[in-house]
Amino acid sequence: MWTEPVRNFCRKAPASLLIAVLVTVNLLVAGRNASAAFRDPVRARNAMVASQHELASKVGVQIMKRGGNAVDAAIAVALALAVVYPEAGNLGGGGFMLIRFKDGTTRAIDYREMAPAAAGRDVFVDSEGKLIRGEGGSEVGYRASGVPGTPAGLDMAFSKYGSKKFSWRELVEPARILAQNGFPLSKRLADLFKSYQTNLNAYEDSRKIFLNNGKHFEEGDVLRQPDLAQTLARMQRFGANEFYTGKTAELIAADMKAHNGLMTLEDLRNYRAVERTALRGSYRGYEVISMPPPSSGGIVMLQVLNMMERYDLAKMGYNSAQKYHLVAEAMRRAFADRADLMGDPDFADVPTAKLIEKKYANERAASINMTQASKSSDVGSGEVLIREGMDTTHFTVVDAAGNVVTNTYTINNLYGSAVTIKGTGVLMNDEMDDFAARPGKANMFGLIQGERNSVQPKKRPLSSMTPTIVLKKDGTLWFALGARGGPRIISAVTQSVMNVIDYGMDIQAAIDAPRIHQQWYPDEILFEPFGMSPDTLAVLRTLGHSMAARPSNIASATGIMIDTDGSRLGAIDSRSDGEAVGY
């Protein structure tokens, strides 16, 4: 009712007066329980899995009920998702696994894909300097894939950090059974296959498996994947390395060769998962642990959190224009740094330590004007762009002992490159698209990246995946989370962390709450439809922000929090499917 007067006031009032009024209003409402309107998380006494498919979550819970630790469960969940969540769960992709044991030991496994040896800087640029689109380009088809890292990453987790109460064969078995016997398709998954039929139809095995040979699937139909079951059976018999050196590797290399792909048997044999040192920072005294490069996620998140420490966000109120203005300004600066300064640390000099310093954040935030939006052209120096797929998936596992695994992995876009390798059931990634195919130019999300993320043989593309763990002030696990959604992953995870720490939300409320995204270029703030009041929007426009109501969702997250009584609280974003299951 009072929307129109407020709009008029916003149009006429100077920005400084506007901010003063907003601070007063926000002070009056800030004390309310921000999570009162949200649904409850799933509660369990002992252990919890939060993943984007109920069957995968149940697989993980069964492993833990039978004495497995969070790492064992995470391996079984990842393999099950490769079967029941083919849009993003995978063997043919890669990702990052962050593990923290109850004793505080923390491990970060990088199983990001690597560029094949034949992929050079201009591999996706034609003779006129234009990006190659379609087959032959970086988004779809045989040349779009990096060498998959998932089997190697899961194998490293198993051999170094599994409980040894389960054999590798036992952890693969639930996925093999799901692939062999099939599972009923939800309406969403059946419809999604149809929406991606143009790409999937172009590749024989993808058409056979996901489009039911052109007859299509309906809700409730059973999806069986016998080739994938055979691949999993070979990996049970010969170990995960079979994917890189056995029959599966030979099938991949042969199919690649037959279709002008880049990947060879040698590339597969040379793939290695690596351990990185987990990134550590803090927010208002709480330790925040995340993934270092080749993911940009941890650095960008810590940069934004460091800048936000200068401001009393709680006082400003959750949905205030003032808070959104500051968060967007911090994101603008951190994403500008991402564009210029980040890439695979094995190839490029990434100033990680400097970027996550509080002092650096203060210097970066000094140019934030409380009453005026910056222009992205005045922030940062890069003129470089990236494209990043949206179709990643995140899951989190906490076991009865208090060990936690938070894992994000991906084949990049929905259904990756759309290529299923003949005779394997393995859907391949299009992670080559996460490189800057033309450093300095914007990608399909308008995201800019630089030379540090140019294509080079055996290099890992820069990622936005942000598996994150936050500790209580006594050093014990508080919550862990991550998200899917390309660069918007970082915004979703960062704001969820702030929602818990600044606004006292539980994990479900923190993940469900409306959020924004600003990534330097395009110079605009994305907000979710119904996620922002017209009054707040009007104020942000008055401050000089360009506001864009898209996409419908800004990423989707999953996470687990430890309640004060020790219960595990599991949360799946209301923006996506999935289920938290515990016992």
Ligand code: GLY
């Ligand atoms: N492909 C999405 C990411 O790695 O961030």
